[in-house]
Amino acid sequence: MLVHSDQMEWYEIKFWLAEISGLDRDSLHIYAAVLIQFSVALVIRRSVAHPLPWLAVLIASVINEYADYRALAPVERFFEPFMRELYSDIANTMALPTILLLVARFWPGWLIGEKQEDGPNAD
Numbered sequence: 001m002l003v004h005s006d007q008m009e010w011y012e013i014k015f016w017l018a019e020i021s022g023l024d025r026d027s028l029h030i031y032a033a034v035l036i037q038f039s040v041a042l043v044i045r046r047s048v049a050h051p052l053p054w055l056a057v058l059i060a061s062v063i064n065e066y067a068d069y070r071a072l073a074p075v076e077r078f079f080e081p082f083m084r085e086l087y088s089d090i091a092n093t094m095a096l097p098t099i100l101l102l103v104a105r106f107w108p109g110w111l112i113g114e115k116q117e118d119g120p121n122a123d
Helices: 005-021 025-044 051-071 080-106 108-112
Strands: none
Touching: 005 025, 005 051, 025 051, 025 080, 051 080, 080 108
């Protein structure tokens, strides 16, 4: 049972977004994560290879899950399925931003189509 009105409004917004987009909540988490990562990178004028856009996604994800947590009645907060879903949501949200960070940081050629040389004499 949801109890806090401000958290209820956030929950209603998320439910509304899921309804109008036709996407499930997990998909919305992924799209929101990538949107946040690219937006922060654009605003701070850094590449997604920089850790700050990734960190912004992590902070937003934790805040979102905390809002979901606070919206529950106290007796439901430590209900095991909810806690599993909370951790799953954060992991699911962070998966693509983490992949983008790692690829942009360590293998940027993959993103722009550069051929990787296998050795010093590779053609």
